[in-house]
């Protein structure tokens with residue numbers, strides 16, 4: 302039985318002629334315990350996709366189901382690490398996590414709750430920063446708090462929206478290892494959104510490219526059959542890694558080339574009134590123009 | 605200009621000196637009725653040096669009068685906050701509420717305290733002796749509440765969608781969303797409103813006391829004007845200014861503490 306299922310999902314923003322279609326024909330099935338990465342260009346609709354799974358947005362058509370139940374609203378069974386971390390700045394690290402724990406395990410005793418919070422703070426190596434406010438943390442540390450908060454809710458599925466894109470390469474590598482380790486420990490179902498194919502291949506069981514936007518859709522699902530634990534340095538020379546990488550880039554570049562961006566716009570042709578400067582024109586009872594102005598539509602295809 | 609040592613002391617002193625010089629000059633030339641600084645000081649000495657003395661209902665030390673005014677202002681100000689903050693939240697949260705009440709708020713907001721006060725007194729006519737106090741409280745609350753209302757509304761509208769998404773994912777109840785997310789996120793705006801409101805409340809108290817003749821810094825000012833003791837008018841003006849300044853400083857200290865949040 303599929304755990305998370307998206308069938309023929311499409312989503313756009315806006316109304317009427319100004320409407321932009323962002324995602325179309327998205328069909329995706331994820332099994333329990335799977336780690337799936339989705340790669341795509343910036344602005345293509347990756348966050349939109351995560352929001353659909355999280356229930357923060359509803360699809361225009363198609364359905365999103367978790368355990369065969371349609372997702373209609375957000376809930377703590379889907380832990381989400383937002384692209385910009387979304388920590389509450391007036392709460393310190395422990396309090397941010399505690400807010401989530403209070404909400405998900407309201408019946409736990411006080412001591413159990415704080416042990417739970419401390420456990421997850423330790424898991425992301427932030428025990429020394431336990432009482433710091435988000436503003437006092439580096440970007441990578443905030444990201445780890447956000448991961449700890451999501452994990453502490455003990456969600457059925459973990460949604461990571463480009464959690465590492467704001468970081469430098471070295472911190473990024475460290476945190477990738479950390480995400481890999483946490484996943485090994487918990488074996489949660491994970492959907493990782495990323496703009497870096499290497500990151501996706503390194504961490505995931507399956508990697509799926511999104512086609513270029515606007516109106517993006519999912520490409521072929523590529524299984525990463527590289528045994529774990531994966532060695533980052535050895536990976537670069539692994540032929541399977543190279544092959545996956547090549548396939549992803551090929552798909553994404555092709556989808557971009559195939560995108561004929563049609564720009565269509567209104568042109569206004571003005572009234573045409575050639576003026577004979579020698580002949581006085583009557584002011585009252587104006588003569589009509591030689592040619593009336595009109596509206597034209599022009600469509601240009603950009604390759 | 606280059607900074608020099610003690611410029612924080614010397615430059616303000618120069619400013620005060622210039623105004624005092626102009627004051628001497630004015631009272632000697634074009635404003636003959638204006639008592640000069642020396643005369644003002646001599647006539648005010650008793651009130652300043654024995655600030656808490658009570659010689660009669662309308663003849664008390666300057667800080668005693670200030671105290672009466674502050675008590676009344678505090679009451680009216682708290683009333684303004686209690687009314688204004690929830691109103692601001694409703695305006696910020698509900699578009700329908702905004703559409704319904706924003707026009708009337710925009711019309712009532714610029715009305716001067718001098719116009720509200722008679723209405724306030726009429727409203728509480730039935731209260732007998734305390735009518736003037738209730739009328740003054742009403743006036744302070746109605747005039748001082750608007751900055752709180754508007755700043756709170758702006759603050760609520762400015763709460764980042766991210767924070768609200770966190771509340772939605774955690775399924776926080778309405779009450780919890782309000783207390784754990786909306787209010788903390790709005791606090792900096794609210795305190796800016798609170799500070800501006802306090803400034804207005806202090807402006808209004810003087811007008812209210814002048815019209816009702818209550819003992820207090822404004823009442824004293826008006827009485828001394830009628831008694832032709834012009835020195836005391838100046839004393840009152842200076843006191844009102846200094847107290848207003850101190851209040852504003854105190855509020856911005858509090859405001860600053862919440863800014864970092």
Ligand SMILES: Nc1ncnc2c1ncn2[C@@H]1O[C@H](COP(=O)(O)OP(=O)(O)OP(=O)(O)O)[C@@H](O)[C@H]1O
Nearest residue numbers: 314315323342343344345346347348349350384496
């Ligand atoms: N609330 C919204 N209203 C209107 N348009 C939106 C909204 N949210 C996103 N969009 C549009 O949808 C498209 C996809 O946005 P989305 O945030 O999903 O991209 P993304 O792939 O996450 O980008 P990035 O990699 O930069 O995070 C963008 O063109 C964006 O302008």
Ligand SMILES: [Mg+2]
Nearest residue numbers: 347348384463
């Ligand atoms: Mg995004």
